[in-house]
Amino acid sequence: MGIFNADTDHEQVVFCQDKPSGLRAIIAIYSTALGPALGGTRFYPYASEAEALHDVLDLARSMAYKNAMAGLDLGGGKAVIWGDPERDKSEALLRAYGRFVESLNGRYYTACDVGTYVRDMDVVAKETRFVTGRSESYGGAGDSSVLTAYGVFQGMRAAAEHLWGQPTLAGRRVGIAGLGKVGKHLTGHLLDDGAKVVATDVSERALEWARATHPQVDLVDDVQELITSDIDVYAPCALGGALNDDTVPVLRAKIIAGAANNQLAHPGVEKLLADRGVLYAPDYVVNSGGVIQVADEIEGFNFSRAQQRAGRIYDTTKQILQLAQAEAIPPAVAADRLAERRMAEVSRLRSILLR
Numbered sequence: 001m002g003i004f005n006a007d008t009d010h011e012q013v014v015f016c017q018d019k020p021s022g023l024r025a026i027i028a029i030y031s032t033a034l035g036p037a038l039g040g041t042r043f044y045p046y047a048s049e050a051e052a053l054h055d056v057l058d059l060a061r062s063m064a065y066k067n068a069m070a071g072l073d074l075g076g077g078k079a080v081i082w083g084d085p086e087r088d089k090s091e092a093l094l095r096a097y098g099r100f101v102e103s104l105n106g107r108y109y110t111a112c113d114v115g116t117y118v119r120d121m122d123v124v125a126k127e128t129r130f131v132t133g134r135s136e137s138y139g140g141a142g143d144s145s146v147l148t149a150y151g152v153f154q155g156m157r158a159a160a161e162h163l164w165g166q167p168t169l170a171g172r173r174v175g176i177a178g179l180g181k182v183g184k185h186l187t188g189h190l191l192d193d194g195a196k197v198v199a200t201d202v203s204e205r206a207l208e209w210a211r212a213t214h215p216q217v218d219l220v221d222d223v224q225e226l227i228t229s230d231i232d233v234y235a236p237c238a239l240g241g242a243l244n245d246d247t248v249p250v251l252r253a254k255i256i257a258g259a260a261n262n263q264l265a266h267p268g269v270e271k272l273l274a275d276r277g278v279l280y281a282p283d284y285v286v287n288s289g290g291v292i293q294v295a296d297e298i299e300g301f302n303f304s305r306a307q308q309r310a311g312r313i314y315d316t317t318k319q320i321l322q323l324a325q326a327e328a329i330p331p332a333v334a335a336d337r338l339a340e341r342r343m344a345e346v347s348r349l350r351s352i353l354l355r
């Protein structure tokens with residue numbers, strides 16, 4: 001895949017190499033229309049350089065839309081490190097990476113993603129100022145799943161209000177696929193709200209956690225059983241691609257709102273959902289609590305301020321669902337339109353000369 005073609009609108013793509021430490025990284029900046037690009041660093045053993053490039057371009061674009069709808073004054077970017085995090089990660093590699101991030105002079109802020117952790121960002125931070133998601137002892141925002149789950153819950157409340165008239169899940173059955181970092185916190189919010197939770201996970205440890213902590217949660221064998229059971233809301237909180245040609249026709253839930261990124265397996269799934277009368281709360285809108293949490297670190301982390309910002313996911317989701325209804329378009333399309341509108345409107349302001 002080249003980058004100078006009609007499918008890619010990215011501003012800048014930087015290839016970074018440091019042979020002694022084994023660093024091979026690509027930093028992609030999709031847009032700085034709203035401010036410096038923010039997005040995490042994925043450390044992953046891609047099959048090829050082309051696959052790594054494809055992933056980073058996709059992820060950087062998604063971050064621009066997510067940050068725009070989260071109300072952040074930040075653009076969208078992402079980085080990938082091509083390698084096996086278990087085998088290849090070292091202090092030298094992370095610090096070499098940090099120096100490349102620094103060389104962009106604030107056009108790109110990095111953070112954690114698949115294969116990178118808070119402790120890694122502490123190492124990257126030795127070489128660059130442009131890093132978030134550090135540990136709390138370094139003034140960082142810590143584990144972003146706390147506000148990710150809070151935001152998903154707010155988006156779900158907005159969808160419940162849109163469909164059933166009340167912003168609550170009380171008395172509803174909510175199916176959670178994936179009791180990981182986000183799924184666990186989400187279970188707590190839902191039970192506190194009076195919902196009944198049905199869940200599944202492939203990890204025995206996660207299931208044990210549920211049995212021990214919340215014995216009232218119904219556990220089912222797999223995602224197929226979950227989505228075909230009698231649930232009102234489905235929250236995909238495991239992997240991407242949860243909504244596809246096989247799953248959409250058998251869904252029983254009337255609302256989808258979950259944390260997983262890229263839930264729609266391919267373009268067109270949003271239409272299949274709408275045709276079946278399933279209300280889809282767009283993934284990148286409802287799961288933006290995590291980026292809101294780490295973005296707050298740029299100003300000096302304050303949990304209650306970040307939580308207040310994540311609480312606005314409720315209003316944003318409502319706005320998107322109302323626009324979708326008024327214009328008879330799927331909510332995913334409405335969200336993209338609002339994100340593009342904000343990027344265009346705010347960046348246009350720079351044409352007003354200040355001096």
Ligand SMILES: NC(=O)c1ccc[n+]([C@@H]2O[C@H](COP(=O)([O-])OP(=O)(O)OC[C@H]3O[C@@H](n4cnc5c(N)ncnc54)[C@H](O)[C@@H]3O)[C@@H](O)[C@H]2O)c1
Pocket residue numbers: 143144145146148177178179180181182183200201202203206223237238239240259260261287288290291
């Ligand atoms: N953590 C965040 O702040 C954040 C922010 C935005 C988006 N997300 C997305 O939300 C999702 C969950 O994130 P997380 O941080 O909780 O990850 P995690 O790795 O802690 O949890 C994922 C859970 O899903 C389970 N799982 C994997 N495959 C499964 C399957 N086929 N069926 C059932 N369960 C399965 C895993 O065992 C694990 O318990 C991911 O897609 C992530 O990209 C997370």
